[in-house]
Amino acid sequence: MEFNAILETAENTAKIILSGELKASTAPTFKTEVEKAAATNPQRLVLVMKDLSYMASAGLRVLIFAKQKMGANVDIYIIAPQEMVMDTIKKTGFHHSVKIMDEYDNDKVEA
Amino acid sequence: MFIERIDIHPTHTRDKFKLRCGKPFPFGATLIPGGVNFSIFSRHATSCTLVLFDKNSPEPMAEILFPKEFRIGNVYCMVVFGLDYENIEYGHRMDGPNNFKQGHWFDNSKILLDPYAKIISGRDIWGVQPDWDNIYQYRGKIAFEDFDWEDDCHLDIPSEDLIIYEMHVRSFTKHPSSNVKHPGTFAAIREKIPYLKELGINAVELMPIFEFDEFENSRLNPQTGEMLLNYWGYSTVGFFAPKAGYAATGKLGMQADELKSLVKALHQNGIEVILDVVFNHTAEGNEQGNYISFRGIDNQTYYMLTPEGYYYNFSGCGNTLNCNNPIVRGMVLDCLRYWVSEYHIDGFRFDLASILGRDPWGKPLINPPLLETLAFDPILAKCKLIAEAWDAGGLYQVGSFPDYGRWAEWNGKYRDSIRNFIKGDGNINDMALRLQGSPDLYAETCRTPSASINFITAHDGFTLADLVSYNHKHNEANGENNNDGENSNDSWNCGVEGWTENQSINDLRQRQIRNALAILMISQGIPMLLMGDEIGRSKQGNNNTYCHDNELNWLDWTLLEKNVDLFKFVKNCIAFRKSHPILRQSHFLNQDNSGSTHPDITWHGTKAWNPDFSDHNRTTAFMLCGRQIGRNKKKDDYIYVAMNMHWEAHNFEIPKLHKSIQWHIFANTGVKSPEDSWEPGNEPLLDNQQEVLVGSRSVIILVGK
Numbered sequence: 001m002e003f004n005a006i007l008e009t010a011e012n013t014a015k016i017i018l019s020g021e022l023k024a025s026t027a028p029t030f031k032t033e034v035e036k037a038a039a040t041n042p043q044r045l046v047l048v049m050k051d052l053s054y055m056a057s058a059g060l061r062v063l064i065f066a067k068q069k070m071g072a073n074v075d076i077y078i079i080a081p082q083e084m085v086m087d088t089i090k091k092t093g094f095h096h097s098v099k100i101m102d103e104y105d106n107d108k109v110e111a
Numbered sequence: 112m113f114i115e116r117i118d119i120h121p122t123h124t125r126d127k128f129k130l131r132c133g134k135p136f137p138f139g140a141t142l143i144p145g146g147v148n149f150s151i152f153s154r155h156a157t158s159c160t161l162v163l164f165d166k167n168s169p170e171p172m173a174e175i176l177f178p179k180e181f182r183i184g185n186v187y188c189m190v191v192f193g194l195d196y197e198n199i200e201y202g203h204r205m206d207g208p209n210n211f212k213q214g215h216w217f218d219n220s221k222i223l224l225d226p227y228a229k230i231i232s233g234r235d236i237w238g239v240q241p242d243w244d245n246i247y248q249y250r251g252k253i254a255f256e257d258f259d260w261e262d263d264c265h266l267d268i269p270s271e272d273l274i275i276y277e278m279h280v281r282s283f284t285k286h287p288s289s290n291v292k293h294p295g296t297f298a299a300i301r302e303k304i305p306y307l308k309e310l311g312i313n314a315v316e317l318m319p320i321f322e323f324d325e326f327e328n329s330r331l332n333p334q335t336g337e338m339l340l341n342y343w344g345y346s347t348v349g350f351f352a353p354k355a356g357y358a359a360t361g362k363l364g365m366q367a368d369e370l371k372s373l374v375k376a377l378h379q380n381g382i383e384v385i386l387d388v389v390f391n392h393t394a395e396g397n398e399q400g401n402y403i404s405f406r407g408i409d410n411q412t413y414y415m416l417t418p419e420g421y422y423y424n425f426s427g428c429g430n431t432l433n434c435n436n437p438i439v440r441g442m443v444l445d446c447l448r449y450w451v452s453e454y455h456i457d458g459f460r461f462d463l464a465s466i467l468g469r470d471p472w473g474k475p476l477i478n479p480p481l482l483e484t485l486a487f488d489p490i491l492a493k494c495k496l497i498a499e500a501w502d503a504g505g506l507y508q509v510g511s512f513p514d515y516g517r518w519a520e521w522n523g524k525y526r527d528s529i530r531n532f533i534k535g536d537g538n539i540n541d542m543a544l545r546l547q548g549s550p551d552l553y554a555e556t557c558r559t560p561s562a563s564i565n566f567i568t569a570h571d572g573f574t575l576a577d578l579v580s581y582n583h584k585h586n587e588a589n590g591e592n593n594n595d596g597e598n599s600n601d602s603w604n605c606g607v608e609g610w611t612e613n614q615s616i617n618d619l620r621q622r623q624i625r626n627a628l629a630i631l632m633i634s635q636g637i638p639m640l641l642m643g644d645e646i647g648r649s650k651q652g653n654n655n656t657y658c659h660d661n662e663l664n665w666l667d668w669t670l671l672e673k674n675v676d677l678f679k680f681v682k683n684c685i686a687f688r689k690s691h692p693i694l695r696q697s698h699f700l701n702q703d704n705s706g707s708t709h710p711d712i713t714w715h716g717t718k719a720w721n722p723d724f725s726d727h728n729r730t731t732a733f734m735l736c737g738r739q740i741g742r743n744k745k746k747d748d749y750i751y752v753a754m755n756m757h758w759e760a761h762n763f764e765i766p767k768l769h770k771s772i773q774w775h776i777f778a779n780t781g782v783k784s785p786e787d788s789w790e791p792g793n794e795p796l797l798d799n800q801q802e803v804l805v806g807s808r809s810v811i812i813l814v815g816k
Binding site: 023024025056057058060061064065067068087088090091092093094096097 | 195196197198255257258259261293296298301358359360363364365368369371372373375376
């Protein structure tokens with residue numbers, strides 16, 4: 001499946017909707033969107049992974065890049081990761097650095 | 112004005128690859144803007160070829176000869192641009208002389224692993240039978256090295272405060288009873304951190320985690336048909352790469368991230384990480400062994416060779432790494448610096464470390480350059496350096512290992528003395544020295560008690576439960592006719608060899624286990640606990656389980672429920688040690704640091720102030736005076752320890768203290784749980800302040816406060 005990363009920004013939130021396979025050849029696309037998102041100075045970065053079927057080491061690295069690029073004050077939300085992706089995030093310990101949710105509700109988060 | 116570097120552009124083209132001369136340092140494969148810098152040493156090679164594979168591909172996708180202008184001194188270095196570095200594997204071919212007597216083994220038909228490879232594929236999933244027809248078994252991969260450590264740093268726990276837990280990564284959680292998501296992995300250890308924390312240890316010592324091949328010398332047990340493996344991993348394939356098969360993410364090539372995540376989590380919980388490292392030999396074996404790396408890159412440099420060209424075998428494993436050759440020395444130093452800086456490792460235990468002090472011809476050096484270099488290295492400056500101070504070539508250096516004020520030693524004499532004492536055969540004079548951190552071994556050369564890593568059991572030899580259950584080793588399952596493993600174990604089965612239903616024998620064994628653990632935790636020096644001894648782990652009398660990927664090695668977590676009383680006892684003993692700085696002195700006793708004229712240690716017998724150091728005596732007692740704590744540590748209580756290894760009970764007269772101080776009982780191994788030990792701070796007052804009855808083969812610990 002072709003990889004896609006679509007950035008949506010609204011108020012304090014940057015949302016990137018990911019689909020397909022996140023690997024070395026597609027990671028730069030994701031990285032570019034993270035950089036664009038960071039430029040909007042959001043308070044939250046929401047990564048929707050419902051349709052992301054695979055994440056390789058390069059993908060994990062972009063997540064780490066995102067965290068560093070955004071800074072400690074920006075919360076990163078990972079939404080609805082598939083089992084393989086979730087497993088990779090957990091085994092490598094990255095789940096301690098982000099918030100993982102089944103769905104994202106801006107109002108609830110802000111509350 | 113921004114000026115772009117010009118050295119990021121190719122100067123050469125070979126087939127589809129754009130190249131330029133690389134940087135000789137660092138060795139290995141390093142990501143640089145737009146490409147990968149490959150650098151490898153060989154003094155005697157006449158040419159070198161970089162071999163590139165698509166991931167998992169049986170045949171190379173490219174071979175690029177290093178142009179002669181890319182050789183700087185004895186280093187071949189080249190940048191290859193535009194590589195899909197996440198999906199390639201690499202190796203080298205070396206051409207050069209092939210002359211056995213001269214020590215040259217060059218063979219350009221072999222594809223060789225980079226000694227500095229940071230990730231190695233080929234054994235990605237533990238226990239999956241390798242394809243032996245694969246022309247390149249262990250494949251170098253490129254590491255990213257950009258882990259997000261956040262604010263993690265080395266814990267720098269003072270050596271005297273360490274309580275080490277020696278463990279095997281796979282064995283710790285592989286047993287089905289561990290109830291973890293990914294048994295046998297780094298990730299699984301992370302799930303078990305609460306257990307380690309509850310136990311109270313503050314350092315784990317991981318048996319080898321550098322990439323090794325569990326299938327090296329694998330064979331079927333002729334009696335059972337079971338596959339026997341190189342399970343423990345004391346045979347390194349790559350010194351810079353973590354064992355992929357220990358990572359749940361090994362098949363994804365993310366073993367480095369998983370291990371780093373474990374180290375970070377352990378640090379967050381106040382636990383240091385010490386690695387058991389094996390620099391004495393490599394997995395290439397003897398003259399019949401395979402080409403993996405060093406043999407084909409520069410055999411004469413990397414190995415100790417006889418004048419006839421054979422391998423010296425001071426390791427007992429077929430070859431001996433030539434550690435005091437300057438090139439090899441540099442590699443060892445690079446390796447340790449890498450693990451400290453990139454993985455935040457806190458210390459190293461060096462397997463058969465005496466080999467590291469031999470010259471290229473095997474002669475022990477008075478001032479070994481490698482040991483000195485490691486001791487004074489600025490990057491290793493805070494990390495713990497621990498020597499297994501002997502080797503298989505007969506060198507035994509416990510107490511005399513060249514230490515440069517930095518090295519500690521696995522104290523084999525401590526192990527032997529305590530084992531003999533608790534079975535009633537010990538020498539009281541010897542015992543007294545071991546309890547004080549072995550000043551006979553370390554004081555004269557101005558070392559401290561922290562030079563002594565005190566242990567009674569370790570991965571080599573019996574577990575503690577087996578030490579009190581077997582007189583002899585039972586290694587039949589190893590398929591070597593019970594000829595392997597140590598014959599001298601200083602063990603005692605308490606009356607019956609192995610498992611028994613005899614209650615009095617089982618009670619005695621429980622006492623003996625507690626005696627050993629109590630003594631370990633009240634000894635000056637650094638205590639090391641073997642994984643599972645805190646819950647009565649047995650290996651069925653096998654004292655050399657190096658080859659078993661089964662329940663002989665796997666920690667059975669149901670023991671925690673079965674032996675919860677023992678676990679509580681060990682937990683209390685560890686907490687007691689942590690509560691009392693007088694047990695963790697950074698200097699040898701028999702001093703008056705506070706100027707109070709109160710001696711810091713006094714010796715006693717069944718009569719107070721009357722120690723009996725005669726041969727064959729099986730009772731002794733000592734008292735530590737907490738007023739003697741100096742050097743920024745607060746004052747402590749008095750501690751009195753009475754040890755009776757006689758088969759009869761004895762009354763011990765207790766030293767009288769100032770009337771404001773009363774004796775409380777912390778531990779009595781002669782009574783059953785829950786009164787065998789108390790939580791520090793909650794010790795009950797001793798009814799009789801004049802004397803205490805110490806049961807047969809028992810230890811009593813009192814605290815005066």
